[in-house]
Amino acid sequence: MSVSEIEALLKTKEDYKIALRLVSILPIAGGESSRKAQELLLLSHNQICIWVKRFNELGLAGLHDKPKTGRKPKISAEQLEWLKNVVLHESPTIHGFNTETWTAPLLVKVVEKHCNIVYSDDMIYVLLKKKLGLTHKKGRGFYGEAKPEAREKFVEDLKKTL
Secondary structure (H helix, E strand, O other): OOHHHHHHHHHOOHHHHHHHHHHHHHHHHOOOOHHHHHHHHOOOHHHHHHHHHHHHHHHHHHHOOOOOOOOOOOOOHHHHHHHHHHHHHOOHHHHOOOOOOOOHHHHHHHHHHHHOOOOOHHHHHHHHHHHOOOOOOOOOOOOOOOOHHHHHHHHHHHHHHO
């Protein structure tokens, strides 16, 4: 698992976020400067000061996330779970596409058909990464009708020319 995947997993856990915020204010409570705490914790000085202020004003409740503002999401939690299941466990061929690899344009069409929601390719990637914690890999072409021996010989010949 990569560092970014571990961080994403930890950030989804509310208890972890609260513990991290408590750990960030602990050096200040012990008499250290916020600049020293910044060096120890790899957090920004400004963010540490915000957590200290909120803890002093509201106690432990001040370390919880504030309610999110802004536009309500178009897609529901159930639809997101359905999308995750589709990406992880279903082939695009099941949905009528002539490929084995999910791409953003294909997912746009599937989401529009199933959920009646229109998204851009970019927004599909945002949903996959930020909302579902998924990362993407670029697919490698493989031709089932090719003979493995011929392919290996071609690769060896190609290496010799390089």
